[in-house]
Amino acid sequence: MIIRVLQQSDAEMYHNLRLNGLQTNPEAFGSTYDRESQFSIETVTERIKPTMEKFVLGAFMEQGILVGIVTFVRESSIKTSHKGNVYGMYVTQEMRGNGIGKALMLQLIKKARDCEGLEQLNLAVVSNNVSAMSLYQSVGFVTYGVERNALKYNDEYYDEDLMVLPLKGHFISRGGLIQ
Incomplete structure (x- = not known):
């Protein structure tokens, strides 16, 4: 498996x-x-064109088949530029359970740590997606809140757990110390 930043030439596979x-x-x-x-x-x-503030990672099988993606976007406001966000994590059903999601997340975290001034990563995950939550916890994310009815699809509501990963040291939240 090869994990790399997607380029414009990968647009069709990504899409x-x-x-x-x-x-x-x-x-x-x-x-x-x-x-x-x-x-x-x-x-x-x-959308996938990499910059200093955003990139999409792709996981490719040796045959060049794209089987997983995850996106990083840094906040742009002067008061929030210490934060980055993780979006769009997806691994094909047939490739789940092979460590591809974890490999993508570890590479994203590694690249994020290289961003000057970036102190934390945030993400939101549907609260009943136990496997995704387990993945994010396994790489160090912790839940700091829940947004009720965050998404609505086909007249059904979905809560989202809000998760954070401190990149530099630790910080203290209202709930206590987060390493």
Whole structure:
């Protein structure tokens, strides 16, 4: 398996995998298949274009098949630029359970630690997605809150656990020390 930052030339593979994720687990994403299936390849290309503030990692099988993705986006405001966000984690159903999600997250964390001034990573995960929560906990994320009814899909509501990973030392929340 090869994990690397996606480039503009990977846009079509990324788009196909993203659409697969939106169909397979629609409750897990803030977007929808109907919305993103309308995106032009130019829109997708711009979306994955890596910068100092954002990148998409892809996990490729030796045959060059993209089987997993995860996105990092740094906050842009002067008061929030110490934070980065993790979005769009997805591994194909047939490849789950092989450590690909963990490998993607560990590489994302490693790259995030290299961002000057970045102190923490945040993410939101659907509260009943036990396997995803377990993955995030295994790499050091802790839950600091729950947003009730965070997502609504097909008239069903989904709560999201809000999770954080301190990148530099630790910090103290209202609930106590987070390492």
